[in-house]
Amino acid sequence: MKPEEQKEHRQEVNRQIAHLVTGLIIVFLVYINVLTALIIFPILVAGIVIALASKRLRIPGIWWFFKKFERPQDLKALPGRGVLFLLLGVLLSLWFFPKDIALAAITILALADSIAPLVGMYHGKVRHPFSSKRYTEGFIAGLAVSFVGAMFFVSWPEALIASTIAMIIEGIDLEFSINPTDDNLLIPLIAGFAIMLIRLI
Numbered sequence: 001m002k003p004e005e006q007k008e009h010r011q012e013v014n015r016q017i018a019h020l021v022t023g024l025i026i027v028f029l030v031y032i033n034v035l036t037a038l039i040i041f042p043i044l045v046a047g048i049v050i051a052l053a054s055k056r057l058r059i060p061g062i063w064w065f066f067k068k069f070e071r072p073q074d075l076k077a078l079p080g081r082g083v084l085f086l087l088l089g090v091l092l093s094l095w096f097f098p099k100d101i102a103l104a105a106i107t108i109l110a111l112a113d114s115i116a117p118l119v120g121m122y123h124g125k126v127r128h129p130f131s132s133k134r135y136t137e138g139f140i141a142g143l144a145v146s147f148v149g150a151m152f153f154v155s156w157p158e159a160l161i162a163s164t165i166a167m168i169i170e171g172i173d174l175e176f177s178i179n180p181t182d183d184n185l186l187i188p189l190i191a192g193f194a195i196m197l198i199r200l201i
Contacts (some may be wrong), residue, residue, distance in 0.1 A: 013121070014068060019082070023110020026090055031103060037094040051080040085184035092185070098194040104150040104159060105192035108166050111149045113183050116142030116170065133147045143167045150191075158198050162170045162191040 029035035050062060054077070066079040078084075089109060093102040100192045120138030127135060143163055150159035 002148065010072075010073070011068070013118065015071070016118050018081070019032060019086070020110060020114035020142070022086065023082075023106065026086075027103060027110060028105050030094070030099075030106065035059055037091055040059075040091045040094070044084065046088060047080060047084050051078055051084060054079040055140055060165040069111065081182070082184060085182040089185045089188045093192050094190045096189070100153045101192050101195045103187035104153040104162065104195060105141075107149040107153065108146040108191045109184065109187045111165055112146035113187055115145045139167055140197060142170065153172040154195055158195045161198060165194045167192040 010168035019054075026035060050059070053059065054063060062071035063079075066075055067152060070079060070082065090106055093105045096102075097105065116134070117139075119141035123135075123137050146163040146166065147156075147159050150163055153159075155160070169190050170183050170187055
């Protein structure tokens with residue numbers, strides 16, 4: 001592996017670990033009622049302002065964080081894009097769903113969207129049938145951990161169906177126009193609506 005590829009690989013691992021830790025912290029704070037939609041909304045607005053400002057200004061500390069965890073294409077387009085979509089996904093989940101469903105949906109996002117690529121990077125051998133960048137081993141690992149995590153908040157059939165649907169969507173290379181669809185927004189909403197649909201049925 002070339003030095004540049006090694007650097008990108010380490011950065012992607014760091015990004016996925018940060019995603020996992022951040023997601024689980026958010027789940028915990030929501031569970032104990034410290035983090036609510038009313039608190040997340042101004043944080044998201046402030047984040048958007050900082051991200052837009054960072055396109056022109058190298059804000060000390062914040063720019064270091066962006067350089068360490070952001071993908072190069074996102075760093076050029078919109079620094080902090082991943083975090084912003086994560087916050088938006090959490091915010092919409094808390095707005096649209098009851099607390100137990102929102103917690104399950106955010107847990108699926110935190111676990112599936114980080115464990116799947118990490119397992120794929122280190123143990124992936126069989127390519128995912130719907131993606132040129134992902135592996136079946138990652139799909140299975142992501143499904144397993146997100147299923148177990150979601151069961152802390154919803155019933156096992158709801159957790160299984162929501163995790164499966166979320167992982168199927170996560171594994172498909174979707175693009176609308178020139179902007180790639182962000183998993184941080186899609187996964188929790190799809191998982192949450194899947195559970196809502198099960199309960200309606």
